[in-house]
Amino acid sequence: MDRSGAIRRRLALGFAVLTAAGLMALMSPGSAQAADSYCSGRKVRTLSFSTGSVQIYKRDGYVCAMTVPKDQQSRKRTMSVSVQARGGRPVVDQGSFSHHAGPVTVHAGHRCVRVKGSVGSGSVSSSWILC
Template structure:
């Protein structure tokens, strides 16, 4: 490769990085949510201290717990997704922004989601049947 081709590739790479950075700054909420779970949002299950957001893509279900109020300190959070007939997939710990994402292959089976932020929690029962 000659030096002109290398310069063009570097310039193209820099342009792509700059454009993606500008998109992340221009719409941080949508860029952030889209990067965690793939697919389309099918349900939001709210509770006193936050909500569990549920996404579906093909036969896969992805969930994450988001607190109602954003703070800069870590607090206990959890999220779990269980396809009927399988064990739940859990992400629990002390987080600042969200718990998860957790993804399971549900196919056409019902799923149960659970989530908590601090002392508040929710359990959905069997949904998406």
């Protein structure tokens, strides 16, 4: 009895089903996400500044942040977002974006984090938060 052939067929079928499910999820009508849904978890803080805001989310020890401009025009402008867990290096996304910078995610565990963000000439920088 050749069990390895049966196992390979089952694995191939399982892989095909997972691939099809993933493709269907990407093609579904609701796949265009609002800015709030790029980070998983619950929103724990919003840091507002003159030209935008940094939205901060937390889930299972991970902190995720993204910078969103105040005016939602689809023109490119310089934006950045940075999250740093205490004792670690900052994770940064910066460049010329139309809708948002980030998301960036760090594993903070129970450590404090520092969050920075900017849109054009406006910016914000937190102290150590979410301790």
